[in-house]
Amino acid sequence: MSEQYPALLVIVPLLSALVVSVAGWVNKRWCFPIAVAALSVSAWSSVGLLFRVLNEGVIVYKLGGWSPPMGIAYYIDYLNGLVLPVVSIVALLNLISSKRTVEQQFPDKTGPFYTLYVLMVTGLLGIVVTGDAFNLYVLLEIASLTGYGLLAMGEERAPLATLNYLYMGTIGACFYLLGIGYLYIVTGSLNMVDIARLLPPLYQSKAVLAAFIICMVGVWLKMAFFPLHAWLPNAYTFANSASSSLIAPLVTKVMVYVMIRLMLTIFTPKFVFNTLAVHDAVVWLAVIAIAMGAVLALKERNLKKMLTYIVVAEVGYMVGGAWLGNRAGLTGAVLHIVNDALMTLCVFLVVGNIVYKIKGYAFGDLKGLFAKMPFTMGAFVIGALSIIGVPPTCGFFSKWYLILGAIQAHQYGFMVALLFSSLINVVLFFRVFEIGFYEPFSDHEGHEHHPAVMAEAPLTMLVPLYVVAISLILVGLYTGDIVNHIVQFVIPKGFM
Amino acid sequence: MKIIGLIITVVTGALLIYAAADFPAWSDPASPASTYLSPHFIEKTMEETSVPNIVTAVLADYRGFDTMFETTVIFSAGVVCFFLLRISRREEEEPETRYYRHVLTGVTIQLKEGYKMPPSADFERIDAVWTPPDLIIKTGCRILIPFVQLFALYVIAHGHHSPGGGFQGGVILGASVILLAISHDLRTAVRRMSEKLIGILCAVGVFIYAGTGALCLLLKQNFLDYSALAGVLHVDPITARSHGILIVEIGVGIAVLATMIWIYNNISSAGRYRQGL
Numbered sequence: 001m002s003e004q005y006p007a008l009l010v011i012v013p014l015l016s017a018l019v020v021s022v023a024g025w026v027n028k029r030w031c032f033p034i035a036v037a038a039l040s041v042s043a044w045s046s047v048g049l050l051f052r053v054l055n056e057g058v059i060v061y062k063l064g065g066w067s068p069p070m071g072i073a074y075y076i077d078y079l080n081g082l083v084l085p086v087v088s089i090v091a092l093l094n095l096i097s098s099k100r101t102v103e104q105q106f107p108d109k110t111g112p113f114y115t116l117y118v119l120m121v122t123g124l125l126g127i128v129v130t131g132d133a134f135n136l137y138v139l140l141e142i143a144s145l146t147g148y149g150l151l152a153m154g155e156e157r158a159p160l161a162t163l164n165y166l167y168m169g170t171i172g173a174c175f176y177l178l179g180i181g182y183l184y185i186v187t188g189s190l191n192m193v194d195i196a197r198l199l200p201p202l203y204q205s206k207a208v209l210a211a212f213i214i215c216m217v218g219v220w221l222k223m224a225f226f227p228l229h230a231w232l233p234n235a236y237t238f239a240n241s242a243s244s245s246l247i248a249p250l251v252t253k254v255m256v257y258v259m260i261r262l263m264l265t266i267f268t269p270k271f272v273f274n275t276l277a278v279h280d281a282v283v284w285l286a287v288i289a290i291a292m293g294a295v296l297a298l299k300e301r302n303l304k305k306m307l308t309y310i311v312v313a314e315v316g317y318m319v320g321g322a323w324l325g326n327r328a329g330l331t332g333a334v335l336h337i338v339n340d341a342l343m344t345l346c347v348f349l350v351v352g353n354i355v356y357k358i359k360g361y362a363f364g365d366l367k368g369l370f371a372k373m374p375f376t377m378g379a380f381v382i383g384a385l386s387i388i389g390v391p392p393t394c395g396f397f398s399k400w401y402l403i404l405g406a407i408q409a410h411q412y413g414f415m416v417a418l419l420f421s422s423l424i425n426v427v428l429f430f431r432v433f434e435i436g437f438y439e440p441f442s443d444h445e446g447h448e449h450h451p452a453v454m455a456e457a458p459l460t461m462l463v464p465l466y467v468v469a470i471s472l473i474l475v476g477l478y479t480g481d482i483v484n485h486i487v488q489f490v491i492p493k494g495f496m
Numbered sequence: 497m498k499i500i501g502l503i504i505t506v507v508t509g510a511l512l513i514y515a516a517a518d519f520p521a522w523s524d525p526a527s528p529a530s531t532y533l534s535p536h537f538i539e540k541t542m543e544e545t546s547v548p549n550i551v552t553a554v555l556a557d558y559r560g561f562d563t564m565f566e567t568t569v570i571f572s573a574g575v576v577c578f579f580l581l582r583i584s585r586r587e588e589e590e591p592e593t594r595y596y597r598h599v600l601t602g603v604t605i606q607l608k609e610g611y612k613m614p615p616s617a618d619f620e621r622i623d624a625v626w627t628p629p630d631l632i633i634k635t636g637c638r639i640l641i642p643f644v645q646l647f648a649l650y651v652i653a654h655g656h657h658s659p660g661g662g663f664q665g666g667v668i669l670g671a672s673v674i675l676l677a678i679s680h681d682l683r684t685a686v687r688r689m690s691e692k693l694i695g696i697l698c699a700v701g702v703f704i705y706a707g708t709g710a711l712c713l714l715l716k717q718n719f720l721d722y723s724a725l726a727g728v729l730h731v732d733p734i735t736a737r738s739h740g741i742l743i744v745e746i747g748v749g750i751a752v753l754a755t756m757i758w759i760y761n762n763i764s765s766a767g768r769y770r771q772g773l
Binding site for chain 2: 004007011014015018019021022024025061062063064065066069070071072108109112113115116119122126134135138139141142145146148149152153159178182184185186187188189198205206207208209210211213214
């Protein structure tokens with residue numbers, strides 16, 4: 001059984017998505033349980049895979065029984081072994097939590113919604129698990145297409161915002177494909193490990209240089225790295241809450257994973273940091289990304305949109321960390337993929353709960369929320385502290401590694417940007433706390449000093465939220481183990 | 497803003513052309529793409545899969561996993577169109593007056609105040625803005641459609657030997673039903689293939705593909721390793737690969753057929769399923 005985990009991880013959700021789709025026509029009540037069961041199998045397989053990687057090292061799974069350069073192979077090492085459980089568990093928790101919102105927001109379309117949801121998770125898992133550069137693109141298509149569909153369902157402005165995303169996302173995916181095409185022309189192979197083996201004699205080739213540049217730009221577009229971020233805030237803000245809390249934590253993080261995979265496996269650090277030597281410039285771009293994300297977040301008077309700008313800033317953290325080109329920076333970036341997925345999920349689930357109860361997420365709607373929804377806001381405090389980077393939570397540790405990396409690489413600009421954005425985050429979140437705690441609750445008719453009645457979200461929404469909130473602290477406490485047993489093996493030899 | 501866009505486009509284009517200078521020469525037999533993997537496919541395909549058409553073998557067997565997800569992409573497109581566009585019965589206000597047309601005589605009846613007519617073969621429901629389909633077009637299409645469908649089946653079945661396969665055949669099949677919807681009206685096409693049937697067929701098509709793969713898994717081989725089907729099909733493992741490809745091509749055909757019609761129905765009628773176009 002366990003040797004089939006790599007296939008089960010992706011195939012079970014794929015088959016289940018089809019079953020969910022049919023169940024949507026026959027009996028809608030079956031859709032949710034099937035989706036939960038499918039993602040549970042994925043989560044189980046991904047955790048099983050992680051343990052197999054810890055025991056046995058790299059796993060190669062040949063699809064169709066064809067050996068790698070001919071056929072497609074799955075390739076699981078410490079890097080995606082760590083990212084896979086994060087993706088599947090985040091998706092599962094969000095699915096359980098969003099059952100009520102989905103039924104509230106589009107009662108007639110639960111069937112297609114769950115179909116798209118499970119397909120999207122299939123796509124994301126497939127991107128992470130694959131060892132074939134073209135297979136990655138096909139799965140990227142699935143994740144993007146279903147993502148557009150999920151995000152476009154929402155407020156009045158959601159379709160337009162998603163159309164923007166569609167244009168930008170399609171250009172990004174095309175760039176990636178073009179880059180892979182260039183690599184295929186000069187090497188004749190699509191398998192990542194195989195390309196890496198064939199590339200070294202071609203490092204001076206202009207085609208390889210162009211392939212690297214367009215692949216990177218494509219991936220940056222998909223992850224909303226600063227100058228290319230314009231599509232993200234609106235697309236995520238106006239979408240329905242179940243979709244935005246799936247897509248905000250996962251899509252950008254999975255794309256950061258793809259970037260690190262491109263840098264470490266396909267092009268190898270030797271090419272990226274020695275032959276190319278543009279890493280200082282990229283780190284400075286990351287500095288601007290972090291600063292602009294923080295400043296733009298400060299401008300917003302709307303909780304969900306503020307959080308989307310924080311996502312933009314966090315992308316800067318990870319890109320900068322990966323491009324510092326030293327051990328600490330890369331450790332921080334990989335660790336931050338895990339931590340940021342959990343933190344973003346936590347705060348977006350909170351927004352989901354608030355929207356479910358209050359039907360709004362502007363700052364004005366948050367008045368007196370600590371009295372009205374104390375448990376939800378309690379989890380929000382944990383999530384916020386983690387994003388700020390307060391010690392026992394996991395956000396502190398990845399930020400600490402990033403700062404350490406910045407100092408070792410003498411990139412003091414990056415260090416200052418990290419500290420600056422932490423300070424801005426303090427302002428951002430304490431402003432929300434202040435509104436929620438001190439300003440009296442007012443309902444939509446404008447009756448001031450309305451006595452706050454506790455109206456907490458249902459238990460099915462609170463339990464997943466608290467699982468995430470507690471995991472923020474647990475991941476923080478076990479950071480040492482994660483780094484010693486997993487992340488340090490991600491870093492290639494020769495890194496300082 | 498336009499100037500900036502222009503500059504970016506020109507710079508990107510220039511970069512791509514600059515990089516193309518290092519490409520191997522056009523149709524160079526010594527280029528990596530033609531010396532690395534292609535010889536294996538050209539020499540071994542018949543031996544390993546017993547499929548004469550190399551493209552089909554690469555598409556559905558060597559890289560069959562990609563093709564499965566390409567089919568899934570099409571399926572997702574269909575579901576997304578339905579998810580975003582379809583206006584559910586609950587949201588849609590039922591029209592106060594309904595129109596029915598007597599098929600033989602062409603007499604139109606108007607029923608007011610929400611009255612409905614029991615379903616019968618003599619009357620068909622029409623919309624307020626209804627134009628009778630042109631006789632020449634209608635008859636022409638009626639004659640054409642069966643041949644289109646026959647050709648589609650040929651394209652699917654003959655993918656092993658000539659250009660073709662599930663995607664192309666499925667599109668032609670879908671086009672035949674869309675032709676019916678264009679030449680008659682949407683209601684006629686929906687009567688032939690109901691929305692529910694299309695929705696289920698879409699999923700069934702992809703399920704045939706992924707299910708074949710999963711069956712290989714259950715028969716103790718890797719996912720999509722068609723040689724595992726040898727025991728089930730009572731043939732040798734190499735021929736089983738050829739048969740496996742045919743099975744998944746049929747799945748692709750069904751999925752593409754249903755998705756084409758589904759997308760057409762949802763877009764042409766803006767999700768209302770009344771009058772198309």
